[in-house]
Amino acid sequence: MRAIKHVAVTVVAVCVLAAGCGGGDKPIGSATSSNPQASTSTSGGGGAYKKGGTVTIANVGGQTWPCQFNPFNPAVNQVALGFVYEPLTFVNVLKAGATTPMLASAFTWSPTKDSIVFTIRSGVKWSDGKPFSADDVVYTFNLMKQQPALDLYSLWTGAGLTSVTAAGDKVTLKFKAAAEPYFFNFANQVGIVPKHIWSTGEAASKPATWANPKPVGTGAFTVQSCTSNNISYVANGSYWQPGKPYLEKVQYPAYLDNNPANLDLASGKAQWGGQYIPNIDNFYKSKSPENNYWFPPTANVAIYPNLDPSHKATSTLAVRQAIAYALDREQISKIGESGYQPAANQTGVVTPTFDKYFDKAALTAAGYDKPNPDKAKQLLESAGYSSSNPLKLDIITITGYTDWDASLAVVKQQLAAVGIELSIQDLQQQSFNQKLFTGDYDLAYYSQSGGPTPYYELRQLLYSKNSAPIGQQASSNYVRYNNPAVDKAFDAYASADDATQVKLIKEIGAAMIKDVPLIPTTESVDWYQYNTKDIEGWPTQDNPYAQPAPYNIPDVGQVLTNLYSKSAQK
Amino acid sequence: MRFLLRRLGFFVITLWAAMTLNFFIPRMMPGSPEEALRQRISKGGVVVTPEQLRTVLAEFGFDPDKNILLQYGEYLKSMVTGHWGVSIGGSLGTPVTTLIGDALPWTLGLVGLSTVLAFALGTLIGTISGWRRGGLIDGIVPPVFIVTSALPYFLVALVLISLFAMGNNPVLPNDFNYQQGLTPGFNAEFILSVIKHGILPAGTILITAVGGWILTMRNNMLTTLAEDYVRMARAKGIPNRKIMFGYAGRNAFLPNLSGFAMSLGFVISGTILVEYVFNYPGLGYMFYNATVSTDYPLLQALFLLVTLAVLICVLLCDFAVFLLDPRARTKG
Numbered sequence: 001m002r003a004i005k006h007v008a009v010t011v012v013a014v015c016v017l018a019a020g021c022g023g024g025d026k027p028i029g030s031a032t033s034s035n036p037q038a039s040t041s042t043s044g045g046g047g048a049y050k051k052g053g054t055v056t057i058a059n060v061g062g063q064t065w066p067c068q069f070n071p072f073n074p075a076v077n078q079v080a081l082g083f084v085y086e087p088l089t090f091v092n093v094l095k096a097g098a099t100t101p102m103l104a105s106a107f108t109w110s111p112t113k114d115s116i117v118f119t120i121r122s123g124v125k126w127s128d129g130k131p132f133s134a135d136d137v138v139y140t141f142n143l144m145k146q147q148p149a150l151d152l153y154s155l156w157t158g159a160g161l162t163s164v165t166a167a168g169d170k171v172t173l174k175f176k177a178a179a180e181p182y183f184f185n186f187a188n189q190v191g192i193v194p195k196h197i198w199s200t201g202e203a204a205s206k207p208a209t210w211a212n213p214k215p216v217g218t219g220a221f222t223v224q225s226c227t228s229n230n231i232s233y234v235a236n237g238s239y240w241q242p243g244k245p246y247l248e249k250v251q252y253p254a255y256l257d258n259n260p261a262n263l264d265l266a267s268g269k270a271q272w273g274g275q276y277i278p279n280i281d282n283f284y285k286s287k288s289p290e291n292n293y294w295f296p297p298t299a300n301v302a303i304y305p306n307l308d309p310s311h312k313a314t315s316t317l318a319v320r321q322a323i324a325y326a327l328d329r330e331q332i333s334k335i336g337e338s339g340y341q342p343a344a345n346q347t348g349v350v351t352p353t354f355d356k357y358f359d360k361a362a363l364t365a366a367g368y369d370k371p372n373p374d375k376a377k378q379l380l381e382s383a384g385y386s387s388s389n390p391l392k393l394d395i396i397t398i399t400g401y402t403d404w405d406a407s408l409a410v411v412k413q414q415l416a417a418v419g420i421e422l423s424i425q426d427l428q429q430q431s432f433n434q435k436l437f438t439g440d441y442d443l444a445y446y447s448q449s450g451g452p453t454p455y456y457e458l459r460q461l462l463y464s465k466n467s468a469p470i471g472q473q474a475s476s477n478y479v480r481y482n483n484p485a486v487d488k489a490f491d492a493y494a495s496a497d498d499a500t501q502v503k504l505i506k507e508i509g510a511a512m513i514k515d516v517p518l519i520p521t522t523e524s525v526d527w528y529q530y531n532t533k534d535i536e537g538w539p540t541q542d543n544p545y546a547q548p549a550p551y552n553i554p555d556v557g558q559v560l561t562n563l564y565s566k567s568a569q570k
Numbered sequence: 571m572r573f574l575l576r577r578l579g580f581f582v583i584t585l586w587a588a589m590t591l592n593f594f595i596p597r598m599m600p601g602s603p604e605e606a607l608r609q610r611i612s613k614g615g616v617v618v619t620p621e622q623l624r625t626v627l628a629e630f631g632f633d634p635d636k637n638i639l640l641q642y643g644e645y646l647k648s649m650v651t652g653h654w655g656v657s658i659g660g661s662l663g664t665p666v667t668t669l670i671g672d673a674l675p676w677t678l679g680l681v682g683l684s685t686v687l688a689f690a691l692g693t694l695i696g697t698i699s700g701w702r703r704g705g706l707i708d709g710i711v712p713p714v715f716i717v718t719s720a721l722p723y724f725l726v727a728l729v730l731i732s733l734f735a736m737g738n739n740p741v742l743p744n745d746f747n748y749q750q751g752l753t754p755g756f757n758a759e760f761i762l763s764v765i766k767h768g769i770l771p772a773g774t775i776l777i778t779a780v781g782g783w784i785l786t787m788r789n790n791m792l793t794t795l796a797e798d799y800v801r802m803a804r805a806k807g808i809p810n811r812k813i814m815f816g817y818a819g820r821n822a823f824l825p826n827l828s829g830f831a832m833s834l835g836f837v838i839s840g841t842i843l844v845e846y847v848f849n850y851p852g853l854g855y856m857f858y859n860a861t862v863s864t865d866y867p868l869l870q871a872l873f874l875l876v877t878l879a880v881l882i883c884v885l886l887c888d889f890a891v892f893l894l895d896p897r898a899r900t901k902g
Contacts, residue, residue: 061660063859066664074616075607075611075660076662077616078611147629151622152622152626208626208629227753256745256849257849260849429606429609430599433600433601433609434600434601437605473620476617476619
């Protein structure tokens with residue numbers, strides 16, 4: 001039971017689906033856009049719907065609700081962002097970073113991409129009736145400067161933000177250097193808060209720890225009541241998008257465990273799930289024709305080899321190549337992940353989501369497009385291993401991640417066939433983290449979050465500044481990869497134009513093939529179930545207007561403004 | 571009087587030692603609060619660096635770079651003054667007292683009630699089977715319950731779940747403290763729901779705990795029944811029922827009482843396994859969550875409560891012995 005819960009936690013976020021990639025959608029940075037409805041509600045035919053109806057969310061949090069709605073508190077912003085607080089611009093990871101204007105009706109980058117001007121939408125009201133203005137936006141960003149604890153994405157320290165100023169309805173953000181990769185963070189992930197509330201009382205003196213039990217935002221919903229067992233949201237009557245939201249209420253019960261959440265989803269009592277459900281076709285889909293699921297892939301699950309020379313076997317290129325050639329990723333996906341997570345590839349670019357950046361020719365040329373056990377054996381021999389001197393490796397993984405255990409069992413078999421003896425060590429989460437972060441392992445099985453392009457995930461994994469010497473905690477480059485050429489590609493990305501960015505990602509993909517710093521196995525997905533009995537307007541594979549899981553913020557706000565009740569239309 | 575003072579002094583020293591351990595043991599666990607937090611929020615695709623999370627946690631009073639002895643001093647002070655701080659785990663920012671206040675009634679209700687029930691039931695069965703030594707009840711009930719009391723909690727729990735809580739329309743719920751969606755209040759629907767959700771976890775505790783009480787009570791009964799005053803009572807023609815409960819049972823019951831006081835002290839720690847298996851949001855479940863998310867303030871407060879509960883019960887027990895046993899008084 002518990003085991004399964006952890007599986008859902010491993011799931012990362014961000015991105016997907018071929019449908020939108022490379023189409024007519026605007027990529028990040030290509031400036032302005034106009035009408036919010038145009039890019040959002042296509043599923044329902046674009047028309048307005050009558051109001052009414054309730055959606056119930058089943059997403060296991062593992063604890064009861066603290067009833068705090070501070071959008072800067074990373075432990076609770078999941079129930080605040082998207083519901084009550086809104087970003088300037090929504091960035092759709094599933095459509096190659098296509099933007100939807102929210103509180104900013106338009107934006108323009110300077111030619112060098114080191115400053116950006118947002119045009120703030122007029123006519124927006126806070127849920128307490130006070131008007132929203134550019135002042136609120138400036139206040140929000142400056143608050144993060146004064147209180148570094150609020151600056152979750154290190155905009156003022158890491159991204160090089162130097163000033164945020166308002167002139168009329170224009171807000172200008174200036175940066176030290178080209179800052180386009182941070183657009184995803186500052187435009188999409190920062191919820192704008194009202195100055196008139198946050199500049200007085202406890203909110204002003206302790207903004208980071210303030211509980212904010214009655215949040216005032218611009219979002220489509222407001223908190224009606226909250227108990228430790230359930231949060232009720234009710235439609236914001238003065239919401240700025242005309243006619244929206246269509247739904248009257250949102251119920252968000254606190255589920256401690258997968259079991260009851262999955263049962264409620266199967267019975268239709270909850271209509272929107274972000275759950276890992278084992279054997280989902282039988283347990284969930286077969287219960288009702290209205291039960292649907294869709295798992296868009298988001299990032300890589302990979303074998304992390306320790307590249308530090310102190311780990312002799314895994315720092316040997318031939319050994320890593322041998323492992324990469326020996327793996328049959330389709331089989332790992334099918335047996336280990338029941339097919340829910342598709343097979344990954346050695347370039348590290350998640351497909352079909354980021355097909356635009358995927359260099360299939362390079363993959364095929366290197367022979368990584370299909371398993372090649374013979375080549376793996378040759379490589380092992382060249383590295384000095386044989387049946388009399390077999391290669392023995394330990395791989396660490398997290399206990400309770402049952403699907404990973406299953407995947408590793410398959411990996412173990414495949415590696416045994418080429419003469420590598422793999423032993424799997426299930427570690428408790430904390431011990432695993434400790435070993436992974438400080439580099440105390442040979443091989444590790446792990447997954448990290450992505451972003452609206454492969455740049456985000458690959459930069460975390462491979463950028464040398466995210467690494468650290470063995471014994472010290474690395475921030476995300478746990479394999480300790482250090483390649484100046486790859487670093488340079490990452491650095492050049494920020495100010496590059498769209499075509500160059502694609503080229504740079506392909507270069508990095510080529511390094512993944514050449515150096516094998518990481519061996520991707522499967523692609524992690526967003527877990528998402530939806531019931532269409534009464535509620536329609538869901539994001540689907542054909543209409544991926546937002547990341548669909550209820551734990552994806554701020555995407556949850558996009559979904560909530562598009563859902564409508566069928567029974568209310570009669 | 572010296573006896574009492576010595577006991578009190580012993581109480582204070584034990585408490586201090588336990589509190590010291592409570593401070594250092596959680597900090598020796600692998601992992602750190604910022605890693606745990608990072609792990610949890612990455613689910614939504616939010617990538618935040620550990621350094622940034624450390625800044626966030628510092629706002630909530632978590633400062634691992636401070637001198638450990640200084641931290642220890644502050645910890646002792648805050649524990650004594652009742653300023654337990656705020657959670658730095660899953661409920662980041664929620665006062666620890668609120669969290670514990672929410673969970674405590676459920677644990678006291680579930681584990682407390684079932685411990686009392688197990689004690690009462692075990693004592694009754696033990697009395698009867700001791701009285702009718704070799705009878706039908708004595709032949710069947712004690713052996714059965716001694717076997718069940720040797721079973722681990724979680725095994726009994728899983729068996730009960732598979733018997734009563736499987737399938738699409740289970741007889742009894744296997745999770746949580748009441749039906750989700752109900753508003754807590756003094757109404758029949760809510761109370762019924764609470765009782766229904768309590769049956770399986772309480773049953774698990776009952777089945778595993780009752781055996782011990784039966785065995786000790788039965789054996790005490792046998793010894794007491796051999797006493798002269800029982801024979802005397804019989805000779806006087808006093809009704810059997812009265813001898814069983816008023817003469818033999820009452821005296822056999824005394825040694826059990828101190829054991830009962832001890833087990834009440836352990837109620838507060840919840841039965842972690844039972845609450846964990848049944849997802850019962852009491853202190854045991856909270857204990858587990860706090861450990862997983864390396865939530866030092868919450869862990870410290872929980873440890874303190876458990877320590878206090880056990881120590882106070884032991885102290886009360888000592889005082890009771892002092893009152894009841896003249897030998898303890900004269901020795902001191």
